Amino acid sequence: MLKRSDFVFHGEVTKIQYSDPAGPANSISIGTGGTWAPILEGAPHTFVTLRVLESLRGRTKSEEFVTLRFYGGPDGKGSYYATSLDPTFVMGERQILFVRGNGTSETPLVGGHGGQIREFAGGAYSSSGVALVGLNDNRRDPQLIFDGGLEPSLSYRSYPAPSFAGLRMRDDFTEMIAESGLSETAAWAEYENNAPREIVEFLVEEPVTAPGTALSIEDLLAQIRLTAQRVTKPRAGFISQDPYQPFSFVEHKLAAGPKRTTRKPTDEYDPDRWSASTGSVK
Amino acid sequence: MITTNRRSRILVINLSLLILMALPTLCDAARWRTCGGSPQRWSGERISIHPAAVSFGSDPRLAAALRYSVNTFFNRNASEFDFRIMDFDHGNFSTRNGRNQIAFTADDIGAPAVAYRTTRCYWWFFAVRRGIVEGDVLFSNRSRWDFGNQFQRRNITAWRGRFRPFYTTALHELGHVAGLSHESRVYNIMGSDPTHLNATTNGEYLPSVGEDAGLGLVRLYGRGNQDDLAVTSFVRTGASGEYSAHDFGLIRDTNQGFVLKWRSYPVGRRFDVARGQLVDVPFTFENPGGVDHRNVRVSFYISANMNISDNDIEIGSRAINFLFDSPRTVTTTLRIPDGLVFGGTYYLGVVINSDLALEEDWYHNNTAYHPIRIRG
Numbered sequence: 001m002l003k004r005s006d007f008v009f010h011g012e013v014t015k016i017q018y019s020d021p022a023g024p025a026n027s028i029s030i031g032t033g034g035t036w037a038p039i040l041e042g043a044p045h046t047f048v049t050l051r052v053l054e055s056l057r058g059r060t061k062s063e064e065f066v067t068l069r070f071y072g073g074p075d076g077k078g079s080y081y082a083t084s085l086d087p088t089f090v091m092g093e094r095q096i097l098f099v100r101g102n103g104t105s106e107t108p109l110v111g112g113h114g115g116q117i118r119e120f121a122g123g124a125y126s127s128s129g130v131a132l133v134g135l136n137d138n139r140r141d142p143q144l145i146f147d148g149g150l151e152p153s154l155s156y157r158s159y160p161a162p163s164f165a166g167l168r169m170r171d172d173f174t175e176m177i178a179e180s181g182l183s184e185t186a187a188w189a190e191y192e193n194n195a196p197r198e199i200v201e202f203l204v205e206e207p208v209t210a211p212g213t214a215l216s217i218e219d220l221l222a223q224i225r226l227t228a229q230r231v232t233k234p235r236a237g238f239i240s241q242d243p244y245q246p247f248s249f250v251e252h253k254l255a256a257g258p259k260r261t262t263r264k265p266t267d268e269y270d271p272d273r274w275s276a277s278t279g280s281v282k
Numbered sequence: 283m284i285t286t287n288r289r290s291r292i293l294v295i296n297l298s299l300l301i302l303m304a305l306p307t308l309c310d311a312a313r314w315r316t317c318g319g320s321p322q323r324w325s326g327e328r329i330s331i332h333p334a335a336v337s338f339g340s341d342p343r344l345a346a347a348l349r350y351s352v353n354t355f356f357n358r359n360a361s362e363f364d365f366r367i368m369d370f371d372h373g374n375f376s377t378r379n380g381r382n383q384i385a386f387t388a389d390d391i392g393a394p395a396v397a398y399r400t401t402r403c404y405w406w407f408f409a410v411r412r413g414i415v416e417g418d419v420l421f422s423n424r425s426r427w428d429f430g431n432q433f434q435r436r437n438i439t440a441w442r443g444r445f446r447p448f449y450t451t452a453l454h455e456l457g458h459v460a461g462l463s464h465e466s467r468v469y470n471i472m473g474s475d476p477t478h479l480n481a482t483t484n485g486e487y488l489p490s491v492g493e494d495a496g497l498g499l500v501r502l503y504g505r506g507n508q509d510d511l512a513v514t515s516f517v518r519t520g521a522s523g524e525y526s527a528h529d530f531g532l533i534r535d536t537n538q539g540f541v542l543k544w545r546s547y548p549v550g551r552r553f554d555v556a557r558g559q560l561v562d563v564p565f566t567f568e569n570p571g572g573v574d575h576r577n578v579r580v581s582f583y584i585s586a587n588m589n590i591s592d593n594d595i596e597i598g599s600r601a602i603n604f605l606f607d608s609p610r611t612v613t614t615t616l617r618i619p620d621g622l623v624f625g626g627t628y629y630l631g632v633v634i635n636s637d638l639a640l641e642e643d644w645y646h647n648n649t650a651y652h653p654i655r656i657r658g
Contacts, residue, residue, distance in 0.1 A: 043378065078404040079415065081377060084397040084458045107392050114523040126523050128313075130466055146466060146521040150313070162404050176406055195405040201322070203463055205313045206501065251376050254336045255388040257344040258423035262430045262437045262445050 001144075002224070003231050004110045007058035007066075007099040007238035010221060011050035013089050014065065018073045018159070019045055021249035036163035036197070039076035043251070046073035047243035048089045050097070054221070057228045058099075058238050068099065069241040071106035071249075074159045074199070076166040078173065085112025087127045088157055094119040096220065103241050117144075120154055123214025128203055129154030131212035135223060149209025158200045164191040311470070311608055312498030313463040317403035318410025323461045323502040325413050327362040331459075332371035334385035337421075339370045347429040348384065351452035355489045358510070358644065360496035360572030360606065363460055363503040377418050382459065386423040394425040395451045397458035417459030421451070433486040436548050440477045440487070440516075449489035450475040457491070462498045464524035469517060469566050469609045470494035473526025480514050480647040483589045485549070488647050493568040493609050500572060500606075510571035511578065511604050512647035513634045515550060517566050517611045531564030533630075533652060536615050549588060552627065552653035555618045564613045565632050565650050569604040571643065577601040581636035582616055590631030590649040595619060599636065624658040 002008060020042030049067045072081040085107040089095075098115035102108040109115030113127035124132040129151040136143045164187070167173040177187045241247070315322045331352070338345045349367060357364045375385055377398040400416040421427070428437045428445035435441040454475035465472040471492050480488040490512060491499070500506075517531040530551045532541045537560060542553040555561060563582070569575070580602045583594035598616050622628060631651035635642060642648075 078402050078411070080401050080403060082399050082401070084399075084455065084464075085392055101390070101392075105390060105392055111523070112392055128464065128524050130521065130524065143522065146523055149467065167404060167406075170402075172402075172411070173404075173406065176411075180407060191406070194408070199317070199403050201401075201403060202316045203313055204316050204321075205465075205467075206311065206498075209311075209467060251374060252387045252389045252391065252420055254334045254375050254385045255423050257337055257341055257386050257429075258425065258427055261426070262428045262434070 001098050001110050001115060002057060002227055005057055005098040005100050005115070006102070006234045006236045008056040008097065008224065008228065009050075009052050009066070009099075010054040010056065010094065010096050011052050011066070012094045013048060013091055014051050015047075015049035016089055016091060017047040017049075017243045018076075019047060019243055021045070021247050023246040035160060037074045037076040037160035037166065039163065039166045039169070043071065043249050044073040044075045044081050045247075045249070046070045046089070047241060049243070050095070053094070056096070056221070056224050057231075058234045066238070066240045067243060068097070068102050068108055069243075069247070070108065074162065076162050077169045078162045078167050080159065080199075080201075083107060083112070087113045087116040088118070088129075088154070090154075090158070094217075096124075096217070096224070099238060101236075103239050103247075117217075117220065118154060119217045120151060120214070122216055122218075124217045124220045125151055125154055125214055129211070131214035132220065133212045134215060146212070148212025150203060150205050151211045155203040155205075156200055157203075158198050161195060161197055161199050164188045167191070311465060311468045311494055312472075312501060313465050314461050314498065314502065315401070315463060317401070317412035318405075320410070320412060321461065321502050322401050322403070322412055322414055324363075327503050328364045328366055329382060329417070329459075330366050330368045331382045331384050331417075332368045334375065334383060335370035335372045337386040343429060347448055348452070351449050351489075352456070355449055356453055356456050356491060358508060358570075359491040359499050360493075360506055360508050360570060361499035361503045362506045363499050365456060365459075375418070375420070377416065380416060382417050384419045386421045388423050390424075391420055391422050393422070394446055395419060395421045395455050397455040399458060414459075414461055419452070419455040419459060421448070433482075433488065435481060435485050435487045438476065438487060440479055441550065442546060442548055446476050447479070447487065447489060450478055453489055453491055453495075457495050457498075460499060461502050462495055465494060465498075466521035466524055466526045468494050468526060469528055469568075469611065470526055472498070473518075474522070474528050477516050477528035479516065480512055481588070481650055482646045483649070485588060490568075490570055490647060493570050493606065496570050496572060497606060497608075505572055508571040508643055509573045509640070510569075510642050510644045510647070511575065511634050511640070512568040512570050513580075513632055513650045514566050514568070514647075515650045515652055517564055518609075530652070531566070531611065533564070533654075534562040536560035536562050547653050550651070550653050552655050554657050555654045556657045557618055557620045557622055559618045560615055561618060562613045562615050563630060563652060564611050566609050566611045567602060567604060567634065568609045569606045570647075572606050574606055575604045575640060578604050578635055579637045579639065581633050582614065583631045583633065584619055584622065585629045585631050585651070588629055588651060590629065590633055590651055592633065592636065594631065602634075604634075618654070618656075622656045624656050627653060627655050630654050
């Protein structure tokens with residue numbers, strides 16, 4: 001993972017902002033006292049600013065704060081956009097991040113959530129809150145070993161709730177207001193007075209399993225420092241992103257299927273191959 | 283297959299000598315997100331998904347591979363939840379167009395495949411409104427994929443091949459679209475998917491949603507109407523980040539406890555054994571169908587080939603409970619027969635439901651094996 005990173009650092013989350021490519025005139029931070037989520041017309045993105053506590057690989061141009069840009073987040077209209085590679089960020093939390101392609105990749109961490117180690121009570125945890133219990137004995141390229149259940153304090157994501165104006169842009173919400181019989185003003189007051197300012201989505205597991213005993217974050221940092229001396233310098237530099245500037249975003253272009261496959265030109269699929277019981281393996 | 287006259291010289295081990303050891307396992311293990319305390323799931327049980335014409339329309343073999351992945355492999359899960367493949371989609375890709383799309387891209391997406399999920403979660407009138415409203419899947423066409431209609435094990439990475447099985451990754455990503463998160467605690471498709479496989483006859487592999495993800499889907503959508511049992515030589519070996527890690531199980535010497543010397547072999551790990559040696563042999567047993575079965579007969583064989591059947595030499599059998607809760611890796615003590623040829627390669631195999639007492643919807647996944655070589 002170190003080899004594939006442009007920049008590896010131990011940092012502390014100081015700001016989480018949401019914006020879209022058009023420009024974040026209404027970008028906001030969570031935890032600032034009950035601010036609703038900004039209404040985004042374009043693809044929602046999350047900007048995470050961290051204070052660099054220690055740079056472990058790559059240069060930061062002596063910046064004390066760096067900002068990473070991720071695809072996804074709340075659109076301010078009641079929807080949340082996520083990918084299966086998403087890491088988790090919580091205000092004030094300390095993390096070790098293995099960054100790659102900030103500003104060009106939609107999830108600029110090596111392996112997505114795999115490039116994030118979260119610090120909790122002095123221990124190291126995965127993005128979803130599974131304890132890092134050790135490293136394997138591959139001295140050249142140690143692999144991280146995780147085990148156990150989710151640490152409850154880490155297994156959630158939170159983001160600012162949509163404003164009433166944002167929700168009014170949803171057809172289903174408009175229908176619910178109509179069904180409630182409330183006037184527009186009464187519905188607005190109802191929402192403003194009672195709706196929580198923050199949405200919290202928990203990651204749950206069945207059964208609930210005790211978290212593993214986490215490796216100390218200091219031990220992990222020591223191991224990373226040691227390993228970083230043995231790997232070559234990163235090829236690409238790190239560029240911090242500016243949440244207050246417009247940025248380019250292009251939806252993924254579709255492509256034909258891959259060339260490098262095991263398919264043979266003469267192959268033909270048998271539609272009934274697996275479709276029915278064969279009666280017996282015997 | 284081993285000839286009958288040789289079979290007559292083989293000691294069939296007495297059941298009383300068998301020791302069955304179940305590794306610590308969890309009862310039903312799955313993870314998902316909640317909003318307001320309720321699972322984030324689709325409001326219905328049948329969700330349409332649109333394959334991109336540019337990705338799947340130009341090559342009927344790719345379209346067939348997708349159909350296999352969805353109709354044959356994913357929809358054979360234990361729950362009520364199904365995907366329905368729609369006509370080819372000729373539009374551009376977007377995570378915000380209200381259509382569930384599945385496609386290839388040449389862009390760097392940071393992984394062989396990524397699932398995109400849009401959920402709603404907001405408060406209104408003392409209740410939370412929630413649900414998945416869109417799900418899309420992108421595959422990287424930079425990866426080496428196996429779409430083989432022959433499902434040859436030698437082609438894929440789990441068996442030392444060069445290609446990643448498209449089918450298992452499709453199942454994993456569709457699991458995300460359905461509402462499942464990664465799971466690291468047990469052997470399952472929402473962990474490391476390229477090694478969540480069954481081995482069928484004729485050197486083929488068989489992808490499956492499996493028991494654990496199937497159970498997660500049942501928790502979200504309710505139970506379906508499947509009855510299926512499965513066995514594999516893969517076991518969970520640990521966890522890497524959010525993913526469970528899997529590899530071939532290790533055979534140990536029963537008396538000394540050490541792992542037998544093995545070498546990687548194109549059809550699996552081949553262990554060196556001695557004639558008459560007592561060995562502890564692990565297999566992972568799954569109940570992907572969702573119906574509890576107790577006292578299912580499981581038989582162990584020595585075979586000269588990978589097609590394990592009752593024509594081979596039976597070296598033991600016993601009953602195992604297949605409860606719909608979690609895959610179980612079970613280690614069985616078996617005695618290597620005396621009549622095997624020095625230096626010969628054999629297959630220490632297992633057949634579940636070997637007396638065919640149960641009627642299953644699928645029998646393709648009822649055998650597994652570990653290659654062995656008889657030490658001189």
